[in-house]
Amino acid sequence: MEYSNSSNTEQPQTCLEITMEVHRVVPPPHKSTIHKLKTTLKETFFPDDPLRQFKGQPTGKKWILAAQYIFPILQWGPHYSLGLFKSDIVAGLTIASLAIPQGISYAKLANLPPIVGLYSSFVPPLVYAVLGSSRDLAVGPVSIASLILGSMLRQEVSPVSDPVLFLQLAFTTTFFAGLFQASLGFLRLGFIIDFLSKATLIGFMAGAAIIVSLQQLKSLLGITHFTTKMGLVPVLSSVFHNTEEWSWQTILMGFCFLVFLLVARHVSMKRPKLFWVSAGAPLVSVILSTLLVFAFKAQHHGISIIGKLQEGLNPPSWNMLQFRGSHLGLSIKTGLVTGIISLTEGIAVGRTFAALKNYKVDGNKEMMAIGLMNMVGSSTSCYITTGAFSRSAVNHNAGAKSAVSNIVMSITVMVTLLFLMPLFQYTPNVVLGAIIVSAVVGLIDIPAACQIWKIDKFDFIVMLCAFFGVIFISVQDGLAMAVGMSIFKILLQITRPKTVMLGNIPGTDIFRDLHHYKESMKIPGFLILSIEAPINFANSTYLNERWIEEYEAEDHKKQSSLQFVVLVMSAVSAIDTSGVSIFKELKKTVEKKGAELVLVNPLGEVMEKLQKSDEAGDFMRPDCLFLTVGEAVATLTATIKSQVSNHVV
């Protein structure tokens, strides 16, 4: 064994003949730096090993597999049958009836012309049907991304006084969002969205739902002079300073339709088979309210209507993308934020339904699909789209079997765009407001919040932080605060890792936490510490001071008896240069106190680094290195006894 050299030259204090059979710690198999780098890169970027299926295939087959990887439609398309198509038609028509009113509403939420919402429900679903791998995702504009896009762009450009520039910026933002999403997927950096923890998302979504609902007070109350700000305080003050603008006709109509929509939603939630009740309710509301307005000429009685909408399919918009000028920074920033938010929603929705139906969605692949969809969208007059949670749930419940339901929806929207636009002329804005409110109410997930409170108090604080940050400061700051706090929590955990004092469970060679397993007992003369974190620059100082402290607390009671400090390294998965130097210092400190430092079960990487830093071979002396605590204690106890008996002889 390569460590035995040093113990031959320098006979250590306790290294007498060890007769007991112990299992030696062996050095890990040698790996070159290149090999290690390769492993690390693979683990970081290709944990899912997407090229595995290509291994050992003939070249022709490889091309087919590659084409199928890029265009999943080639994978399921050939097996598509009439039976599946029937299911998809029903699902597609159902989500179209939801997508049309929601598209119009969400475009208004983003301060864009209502027609852009319909454009965005036509092209992106077609692109996704070709590229996407989820069978349940219903693609289109979503509330939160629309809200963020609208509010961030409005900070610099007014959608009222400069609508063309605003539209240009919206398309440019969509392009950058798509580019960013596709790059994340292509560079296999999909794990970045994992940094939005569940707690952050729940708080954020609830806050955003409230902000979105507050914005709807404008249409629900019929106010004409409304604040352009988003926060709770300015909106409420604007609402109550304009009470003279409230229109009772609007309020009455809004209230009735809101109640209708919420009841429909409630029915569908109680009985998932009645999914069509909530799915159809928005379209029914739009038709009903439009007829009412048309019949009573209500637009002359204080009820504001959408007005004339242009007929025809998406005009090209690549000439509207702005890659220079003073607003470029704003477009990029907004693109980043909306891109990551919509990606999170899309991936989460895709994964949820994939898990339900037991198929797999490749996160990085999905990111590329969603990103390309937005890049194509940005040049065909669409703003940012993703997989929407509510519509995907309806799609799933309606029995969608494949992405064909998206194609059906898309064709329905196309027909609407071509022929049915004049019908929406008299649709009242108040109904669109009610549709938005009833859609976002579902984003407030109180049971999940309670569950978080029960499990983890710090996560709950992160959640509140996201929630109140979004409500009182701004959507993006609230999100940033919550992400910052989540990361800070992890860093704090690393800065203050646990070290646990172990004791022996009587009658066994098992060693466990003294505080947890009350029957476990200290071994006289031993201080056995288990370190439960990687050791790095952020915690090495703390760990060093901690060991000495535990040590002194121990020392205090039994002045002279401490002979061995046993460090259990099973949980130390990594170490860096600061950590290594702390080990050296620790060894000195322990030896100054007349005791010896013993390591138990250091893992491969840690062992290698300690060994490299340690020319004298002190850490790797076989009498200071054991595979289990039990063996370490047994061997060292035997050593002490033989020393004592030698002394007596």
Added chain:
Amino acid sequence: MEYSNSSNTEQPQTCLEITMEVHRVVPPPHKSTIHKLKTTLKETFFPDDPLRQFKGQPTGKKWILAAQYIFPILQWGPHYSLGLFKSDIVAGLTIASLAIPQGISYAKLANLPPIVGLYSSFVPPLVYAVLGSSRDLAVGPVSIASLILGSMLRQEVSPVSDPVLFLQLAFTTTFFAGLFQASLGFLRLGFIIDFLSKATLIGFMAGAAIIVSLQQLKSLLGITHFTTKMGLVPVLSSVFHNTEEWSWQTILMGFCFLVFLLVARHVSMKRPKLFWVSAGAPLVSVILSTLLVFAFKAQHHGISIIGKLQEGLNPPSWNMLQFRGSHLGLSIKTGLVTGIISLTEGIAVGRTFAALKNYKVDGNKEMMAIGLMNMVGSSTSCYITTGAFSRSAVNHNAGAKSAVSNIVMSITVMVTLLFLMPLFQYTPNVVLGAIIVSAVVGLIDIPAACQIWKIDKFDFIVMLCAFFGVIFISVQDGLAMAVGMSIFKILLQITRPKTVMLGNIPGTDIFRDLHHYKESMKIPGFLILSIEAPINFANSTYLNERWIEEYEAEDHKKQSSLQFVVLVMSAVSAIDTSGVSIFKELKKTVEKKGAELVLVNPLGEVMEKLQKSDEAGDFMRPDCLFLTVGEAVATLTATIKSQVSNHVV
């Protein structure tokens, strides 16, 4: 046992009579939320338990202890003896001979009048002697903090065209640096400086040393029109575009003194007993060069001199602190950066020498001392000071016994300020440049860099990043980049934690990494995975996909035999809500594949959270929960066998 309820009501597939003696996993002792919060706060902010010494003392004694805690001089003062004083006088005079020329030089580095450097070597050491707990720290201005202060302030204010404002900002910055340092100590946030890892510091210091040396080319070559920028490229281009300004007299003089200083430094490094050679060399250089200039009237032959310096002690400067106006942000930012950098140096130096002499320096206490010292300094015409590495080493080698050596140095500087200032009038700037260069050369630590390369390649990249960032971009950006990369590395480690497949070492019940211990063997029907990280939002998705993947890789080979997925949780020190929900999903996935999920040795906190989230009690069923892998495998194997034999019967 409280978990047995559920296993009674619902007889699980494998829960037959278990006759073998196994050690049950017990729930951790109950702790209230308040108690947990208290423990967490204590661990985060009071890991060193500074109030421990107060426990059980009478009130009078407590007051004395408190006074001694705040003013350590009360602790060692009463025992101070003449013998100690003799050592301190020698050490104090030695560091004074170093501090006077360095003070003048560093003040010039910070674009401040030379006299401010002497002022800063007078008041702060006195304050530190009363408040500080290190016996070896020699306090005064230091090169890197001076450089950063000068370069950051010069970005907005010119020290040439607006010297008064520049001085005001320097004092204000010092005040904020002190306030920040004292607050960090008072709020017990000292661990923040731990985020500057060893690798970052080595790269940063080497880069800063080069930047500082480059700045000295101005005095060393006698150039009058020098760039105001710091980077390598602008400085070198400025040097080589002004070759006509080079003065051969200056270059000759500078070269001679630089060689003298470097030789002196080399001698002292080879023989630590000859510390006084390098300690005295700067003063000797100053005296010699001043005499030479005076004798040959060299100031008229192209050698620039300091010029007239004002006599007298520090004037008060609290009226110069600027707490409003357009430059407040700059002062605060510069204060933060210089504060944290000088704190890092001071604490590191204090700890190094405390470890050598085996006494303890309380980090948070030291931060308060250094912070208060800078706050007092800022109102007595001093700029930012800390414990300087080179001077402290000289102090230590000269035999300093206590902070009295700082007092001696301070008095020597006072005498200089009162009576000896005219002597410096003819001191040439070129000698000051040579003194700085010879002082900062020691900051380039090539052996340490090699060691880092050997141990950890990523740390080496962080180091290079800090180094080149400082040289080519800017001092503060280089530092920020390196800190960012270090934190990113930790986050990456968390995002991609290790999961290790375990196998049995034949003839034992020890289970270890299959890749590391080649003799270990897989157990048929079992997939045993050890998770080596806390599970949280950043890695739960990865872990989930990883498990399934390992699982499928296993499944692929032995289609039907996999019966148990055993997760060894010994190293999972924490879990959050995202982690908990991943466990639930995992259980479902495993069960879908017809196998069972078994947990081994979950730690207290993890167990508690799994239990809370899990109304059905599935995770806590005693037949799915074991204390060691060996027992789990033995028990479950016995269960399978008895099932099979039952079937046969």
